[in-house]
Amino acid sequence: MTFTKKQRASETIPTSSMPDIIFMLLIFFMVTTVFKEFRGLPILTPSARSTEKVEAKRNITYVWTDKNNRISIDDKIVPVNMVSGLIGEKYAANRRLIISLKIDKEVKMGMVSDIQEQLREAYALRINYSTRFK
Amino acid sequence: MLLNKRKKKQTEITSSSMADIAFLLLIFFLVTTTIDMDKGIDLTLPEKGGEEVKIKKGNIASLLVNAAGQVLLDDEPIDLSQIQNVIKDKLDEKGYDTEGKPLLIVSIKTARDTDYDTYIQVLDHVKIAGVTKISIAEPEQ
Numbered sequence: 394m395t396f397t398k399k400q401r402a403s404e405t406i407p408t409s410s411m412p413d414i415i416f417m418l419l420i421f422f423m424v425t426t427v428f429k430e431f432r433g434l435p436i437l438t439p440s441a442r443s444t445e446k447v448e449a450k451r452n453i454t455y456v457w458t459d460k461n462n463r464i465s466i467d468d469k470i471v472p473v474n475m476v477s478g479l480i481g482e483k484y485a486a487n488r489r490l491i492i493s494l495k496i497d498k499e500v501k502m503g504m505v506s507d508i509q510e511q512l513r514e515a516y517a518l519r520i521n522y523s524t525r526f527k
Numbered sequence: 528m529l530l531n532k533r534k535k536k537q538t539e540i541t542s543s544s545m546a547d548i549a550f551l552l553l554i555f556f557l558v559t560t561t562i563d564m565d566k567g568i569d570l571t572l573p574e575k576g577g578e579e580v581k582i583k584k585g586n587i588a589s590l591l592v593n594a595a596g597q598v599l600l601d602d603e604p605i606d607l608s609q610i611q612n613v614i615k616d617k618l619d620e621k622g623y624d625t626e627g628k629p630l631l632i633v634s635i636k637t638a639r640d641t642d643y644d645t646y647i648q649v650l651d652h653v654k655i656a657g658v659t660k661i662s663i664a665e666p667e668q
Binding site: 408411412415416418419422423425426438439441442443444445446447450453493494496497498499500501502503504505506509510512513514516518519520521522523524525526527 | 542545546549550553556557559560564565566567568569570573574575637638639640642644646647648650651654655663665666
């Protein structure tokens with residue numbers, strides 16, 4: 394009767410593929426990184442329980458409104474009647490545009506409504522009221 | 528006279544430091560990545576100059592919010608915290624269509640001086656109640 398030789402398992406973890414793994418992680422993070430472009434205005438958004446996450450981050454344009462009724466798009470302070478022109482240009486470039494309205498809690502509804510009317514004029518109908526989780 | 532032995536040149540590029548370099552880059556991107564998810568309440572505005580859709584008056588629940596933050600639901604004053612329950616009852620009362628969507632439409636109307644915060648609170652309660660069709664009326668002058 395012959396005994397089969399016991400196979401010796403190698404005891405070292407192969408490190409030759411380490412750079413490949415790390416490179417893959419690196420490339421993942423490089424691709425997913427979105428550098429912040431605009432800082433916007435200092436605002437405090439309202440909180441709501443039905444807050445949902447917004448997908449398609451690359452299609453989002455922010456419209457900031459602070460409590461002094463200043464509107465900021467792309468870091469420029471613009472008057473209300475200029476909103477439709479600016480957003481219209483963006484909509485022409487990207488039909489999947491989502492407008493994220495970053496509006497301060499203390500802003501009055503008259504202002505909000507005026508902005509919405511401007512957005513409707515620009516055909517940017519997908520909006521999102523930026524809120525915090527409650 | 529002694530002849531120096533010719534040194535053999537190494538022709539390999541050392542690949543052992545490759546991992547270190549990649550690690551450094553990885554850590555840089557890990558640190559600079561800010562995963563701040565955008566979050567909020569989604570809404571689709573109606574088209575400008577679109578056709579007016581006629582709806583049975585019985586299927587509309589109208590919410591009026593005044594400048595002081597007081598709410599009227601179908602002409603009766605209601606507490607903010609009660610909206611959710613009352614709307615839920617109304618939803619079940621009106622029933623659902625063949626696709627399982629509720630028939631009830633909630634119309635929210637505010638005054639021009641109403642706070643945005645109050646409006647969001649009302650909208651939030653209506654959304655939680657399960658209403659899918661929400662109509663935003665233009666504020667009264």
